[in-house]
Amino acid sequence: MAYPQSDGRLEVLAGLTFEVADGEFVCVVGPSGCGKTTLLRLLAGLERPTAGRVLLDGAEVDRPRRTVGFVFQEPTLMGWRTVEENVSLPLEVARVPKGEARRRSRELLDLVGLSGFETAYPAELSGGMAQRVALARALVHDPRLLLLDEPFGALDALTRERMAQELLRIWRARRKTVVMVTHSVSEAVFLADRVLVLSPRPASIAAEVRVDLPRPRTPAFFDDPAFGALARAVRAAIG
Ligand SMILES: Nc1ncnc2c1ncn2[C@@H]1O[C@H](COP(=O)(O)OP(=O)(O)OP(=O)(O)O)[C@@H](O)[C@H]1O
Numbered sequence: 411m412a413y414p415q416s417d418g419r420l421e422v423l424a425g426l427t428f429e430v431a432d433g434e435f436v437c438v439v440g441p442s443g444c445g446k447t448t449l450l451r452l453l454a455g456l457e458r459p460t461a462g463r464v465l466l467d468g469a470e471v472d473r474p475r476r477t478v479g480f481v482f483q484e485p486t487l488m489g490w491r492t493v494e495e496n497v498s499l500p501l502e503v504a505r506v507p508k509g510e511a512r513r514r515s516r517e518l519l520d521l522v523g524l525s526g527f528e529t530a531y532p533a534e535l536s537g538g539m540a541q542r543v544a545l546a547r548a549l550v551h552d553p554r555l556l557l558l559d560e561p562f563g564a565l566d567a568l569t570r571e572r573m574a575q576e577l578l579r580i581w582r583a584r585r586k587t588v589v590m591v592t593h594s595v596s597e598a599v600f601l602a603d604r605v606l607v608l609s610p611r612p613a614s615i616a617a618e619v620r621v622d623l624p625r626p627r628t629p630a631f632f633d634d635p636a637f638g639a640l641a642r643a644v645r646a647a648i649g
Pocket residue numbers: 413414420422441442443444445446447448449483611
């Protein structure tokens with residue numbers, strides 16, 4: 411993947427190949443600016459690769475699809491819409507009847523722990539709550555694949571740990587396939603079945619670390635020696 415630039419082109423991803431299995435939870439880590447967001451945008455069909463292909467169930471991803479949900483790195487809630495109206499927006503666009511849209515939005519807000527905040531506005535929410543709304547919105551078409559771009563990046567450490575737990579709960583309950591970018595090595599090892607470490611730009615896969623540790627994972631997992639060893643392996647691969 412290369413972007414055009416005034417003085418040529420910027421190669422962002424090169425020789426990068428990987429597969430994700432159905433139901434797998436994959437975390438992607440790598441240096442800032444190496445191309446992680448670009449990679450997710452390609453997987454989502456928001457961007458077309460200049461060479462190479464992205465396949466979902468064997469079919470080329472050439473445009474955004476409802477089977478793929480996306481939580482962006484920057485908060486993208488609409489300030490003039492309530493929490494529930496933010497979640498139901500994709501359903502409105504898809505002309506889902508109002509009653510049905512309302513039912514589904516409320517169910518998802520319940521899933522992410524935001525019952526009671528349906529009529530609040532984004533400005534009235536904490537950072538963690540706003541990210542929960544973004545997560546609920548990404549789930550609204552019941553996607554098979556969930557793409558998360560540093561969804562907890564702006565949160566404090568404690569909220570972050572709690573959100574990671576919540577995400578695992580939702581992943582278990584809804585049986586999604588997840589590809590999540592994070593800059594936190596411990597978060598990646600805590601959440602993932604597999605951690606992909608990207609090299610500096612142009613990024614390829616520098617290392618792949620399998621996390622063959624039992625689930626469900628609880629905060630006690632952070633004290634497990636096996637956890638420490640895997641986190642060290644990921645750190646070593648980042649260099
Ligand atoms: N739309 C675009 N047009 C041109 N260049 C872009 C575009 N989007 C990203 N880039 C460039 O591609 C490179 C990779 O950007 P990207 O946002 O994918 O990195 P990242 O790994 O997500 O970084 P971070 O960890 O800081 O979020 C950067 O050098 C960036 O300047």
